[in-house]
Amino acid sequence: MKEQTEIIEQGNVEEKKKAKYDFKYIANKFGALFGLIILSITLAILSPSFLKIDNLMNIARQSSINALLSIGMLLPILTAGIDLSVGSILAFSIVVTGVVTVMWGMPPVLGIFVCLLVGALAGLLNGLLLTKLRLPHPFISTLGTMNVFRGLALIITGATPIFGFAYVINFTGQANVGFIPVSFILVIVISIIFHIFLTRTATGRYIYAIGGNKEAARLSGIPVDRVLIKVYTLSGLMAGLGGLVLIGRTNAASPIAGLTYELDAIAAVIIGGASFFGGVGTVWGTLIGAMIIAVLRNGLNLLGTSTDIQTVVIGTVIILAVYVDVLRRRSKN
């Protein structure tokens, strides 16, 4: 963990030093890629379909929802928190969108806005619960709202999925530019925005500070509560955005959408090198974590692995991916 941030910090190191440590520098900078590359090579050898453009676009498309949720999840984890409610927020946002557009006939463009807004508001609630009630850990507030939002999604819809979304709403999750899925482009754009946000804005740096040492952050005059509220709001917003992509992918808004998605998102963040204890983690690492999960699922499907074996393999690879990273860092010292 620690070494990684160090490396990130060393992004600005003098040129001559960079040259000296050139290989190491690159190897470490792109270290989180190691697992992904090894995995990809293995799959390319095992399955002839893996490297086809068509399949690579599958992966791009399939990774996008988890990638968006993971980028959102990175924020709470950076503050040494967690957001268990993202799957439920996703479901809640999309069914509300379904109700207002499909059932009430609101213009689809506004529907997009609603989907994001509901996500953000749900996240805001998480943030307010955590900070205003002074709950000891967001595990509680978000475990609670995970149930609440799921329940609300079921109640609103009478447990029935909603279909028949307009193309405008489906666009993000469905369309391609050339052969590249719009959802993947979205992921890249969001990643860049979040990267800048986290590394180049005060709030972004505060997020790291809070995760690194909450008391020191408070004493340094950082508005801890306000930053935390932003963090959970953004996490909710990303869940809403993930929901938008899901609508497009499935042309449906089901109240049981997103079940267990929080686990995949957390896994991506951690595989990507973030620390549960806060203060350490990057957008790029998270993105690679999400790709590892997507590539793995895709590859196992291509190979026709049966579910039970898939489950075992996925479990093993999660551990291995992190272990590769541990080894890499240890060898560095």
Next chain:
Amino acid sequence: MKEQTEIIEQGNVEEKKKAKYDFKYIANKFGALFGLIILSITLAILSPSFLKIDNLMNIARQSSINALLSIGMLLPILTAGIDLSVGSILAFSIVVTGVVTVMWGMPPVLGIFVCLLVGALAGLLNGLLLTKLRLPHPFISTLGTMNVFRGLALIITGATPIFGFAYVINFTGQANVGFIPVSFILVIVISIIFHIFLTRTATGRYIYAIGGNKEAARLSGIPVDRVLIKVYTLSGLMAGLGGLVLIGRTNAASPIAGLTYELDAIAAVIIGGASFFGGVGTVWGTLIGAMIIAVLRNGLNLLGTSTDIQTVVIGTVIILAVYVDVLRRRSKN
């Protein structure tokens, strides 16, 4: 958080101090009960069946599996870790028990032993992965093994539940002594053992020490890795024991048993006042946390609440239960 341990420590404080703070002392000592009591009173008013002996025994019986898993879960959480694999370990233990007793005809008494042993070994694996691979956080190792053990359970059984267990195996989960369920007695006995273990043995205190400050624990010569291995082994053992009760409750060993049980167990531990950052938490608090969850589910069933509303209520109560505790502690200061 902190205050709670403090109270326990003050168990041995001089008499005169105890006398002075008598009311406060008691109010705080049994503080985690507050939420439970409020909840119970509410339910007793709403449902005439709630306070019937018969129903109380329902609750005793229904809480027992989660209580056992939660007591196991308390240990990793005390070390600032987590064990996501308990549900899968439970499933894995019971299907192995099913295979060896029902299918291979091993004597049932040995079957009990196998169930516990498999649980403990699975937990041992978690501990070894965490410490020997130097994984940064047990979230990874146990998320991995959560998948692995579930997959193995499915592979072993071909996804078919095993049934027809001997009475000896079913006994713990099924039988009553008088009108009290054996499983509940088991929970009480286990609680006492774990309480003594955690408060009165060196290993028990090391668990708190590791959670409080891992580096300090290491520098004090505490065999951190060995303690962690014990912690996860015990957590696995308790999952095996929970599985034994589950076999008796359902007379079957299904490979999909125990899905999402880890969330209930974690919730119980946290509602019971433990801290995610380690070092703080008690067996009694955990037990009360498990009771709150069981009482809530039972009450909502009694009231015939529809599922979607149940979900919302459960979510809300989880938050409230912890909030009541926060308020109590704040008023104390």
Next chain:
Amino acid sequence: GSSSITNSSNEGNEKKSTEETKADNLKIGVVLMTLSSEYWKIHMAGAQDAAKELGVEIEILGPAEETLYEQQVKMVEDLISTKVNGLVVTPSLPEAMLPALQKAHDANIPVVLVDANVNEFEDRVSFIGTENYEAASKGGEYISDQLNDGDKVLIVRGQMGAKVHDERTEGFQAALESKNIEFIVQDAQSDRVKAVNIVENVLTADPDIKVVFATSDEMALGSFKGLENKDSTHIPLIGFDGTPDGLQAVVDGQMLANIAQDPYRMGYLGVESAVKAIKGESVEKRIDSGAQVYTKDNVEQRIQEIEGYLNN
């Protein structure tokens, strides 16, 4: 299924199969709702047997849980990438599958839908199955005689919002509509222990429950334990799925009846129809694989059938 219309995309596929693949080198992709339950294992056995008999290669995928409908979509997409010659899909959220199915169609891959239909997907080769709704209502009809106006019935169901359980619940309720029954519906999330708990709790509050219906055998078997714990095994219990354990429970008198579709047959017919479509043979657009309420009277025979399926 009443009409027998020849598959419209036949010709296209025929060309493709003669060009690119030899008839005996076909690969069929099957995507089930999940692979981790007994019901779907039986389904899988049917599909595998069909593949073996027809000499085609088969790849069977399914998510870890029925609720993970988006993963099913991914599996269909991935199978399209591997260039399967035909697809058999049992969509757990049918409408969500539409874009992926369209993609398959665009890639000239014939699609057979099994167990749950996607109404909007006109280009399907066939829909094979019994609607869960109808099957469940058969169960309701069966028990209808034993219920009086205003009686209470407990339904122990799987995850709310999961289409299969929604339909089973609704179908059962619909069949008893005229009786003015008070339904207590509780969600046990397909977990056996939760079913035990629910039955215990509901019977404590409402000892005068007249019938218990569980929307899967896993929960039905749990429900029986609950009844047993409350000394209420006299209350008739109806299960759903017709798994071996569920049928055995009927033999043992633990369940009064078990509603069973024929997963083995569905699996078999699905693959068979897909192969036919690839070869350009005609397939009925709608094949009813049947559903049956099994009671003490007819269960033994069914058990033998199932054993036959699973042991060959």
Next chain:
Amino acid sequence: MILELKNISKSFSGVQVLHDINMEVKLGEVHVLLGENGAGKSTIIKIITGAYEKDVGELIWKGLPIEVTKPSDSIDAGIGTIYQELNLIPELSIMENIFLGHEKKTGSKISLLDRTTMKKEAKVLMERLGQNVNPDELVQNLGVGQQQLVEIAKALSLNCELIIMDEPTSSLSEREAEQLLLTIERLREQGMTIIYISHRLEEIKRISDRITILRDGHKIKTVETKSTSIDEMISLMVGRSLDNKFPKIDFKKGKEILSVKNLKLTEDSPQINFTAYQGEILGISGLVGAGRTELARAIFGADPIVSGEVYIEKEKQNIRHPIDAIKAGLAFITEDRKEEGLFLDQSLIFNKTIAMLNKVKKNGLIHPKSQRKVADKYVKDLSIRPNNVNLLTRYLSGGNQQKVVIAKWLFTDARVFIFDEPTRGIDVGAKVEVYNLMNYLIENGAGVIVISSELPEILGISDRILVMSEGKITADLSRNEADQEVIMKAATGG
């Protein structure tokens, strides 16, 4: 010879911090390691105790080579250590911390903890250090000073043959330090060997037999204390002599800058009144637990207050949170750098600028180049070592970490600076740099308040001295009135 170090070298991430160290510790002596911040003292200690693994070299313990790979190895061999950074478990009691890792057990088969015996012994140990405490008190409720004493009690409870103390007095006030020195002298009389690290040269002179001096990871030499003057020590460790340990500029008392009126921290605590002026350094002295830190925290809005007002430049401030305090122009350099000051997993740049990111922005975004520039400047001004601004602060030596905390607050352009134990763990040379910085601040019209437990420091740098005892201000002394005796008298309650 009880312990010999032979050819010990150690590097971190390719940077060598110890170069071929050879050193001998005689049985029954007090052996001091002396060197500037970052010289490698703590690293040597950690290699001896097994907290770090050495790259090359050999340890000889009582004539035999010994393999130390983990802390329990050294503990088992009979080496007790007090590390520079506190290593206590906040959630455990004093007694549990003291006996952590070597608990007393009841004789019975299941071997439960023998709490009664441990409690008794813990009480005795703490009393020996002049502390009358309840052994069941949780460590998190103790001030830093008391925590340090718990650490010492913990080492003493080990019954070891060698005790290593890495800056044990840095967080102690004069009185506790005195207690500790007496304890050390008593231990030496009983034949105990002690390795001792400190930046307080007077106490080194007083208690040690021999001194090994380090510079930049090299051993310079080992000298007899008797034949070495303090000035010699300084020039050996810094490589030059230091003419003035307490550089003091002329005091021109200016306007009132900070004024505290009728401040009550709790319902039944006394009211506090005092005023600080531009152009002066106001020292606050007192014993451990006198309430100085609490006062500073309350002024800064870090803890709630019951009543009272704070004025800055005669303007009434409503400070409820550190944010308000910073806006009002206050800076608070906390005493506990690890818990309250530093972001250990972040670089020096991050730590340096986090409290005032607006100053390094360009077009609304943080501008890494400007960040780097200011960081480089302070690295030079405070001679922080190593001068790699991208290194995680976790890997800096204790004294250098302290400098980073100070640098963070200097960057905020505050008008009033409250330093709580600012030179804790800082070497003599760097101390002078910190004092010069304070002088620079008052020259530019800022108010400077310094809380310090080190009497020579308080006496050397303050223009005026407040003394606190049990939460009250018991004396307000001008520079001329103040001496050790007067202060000690006020500190012990008059």
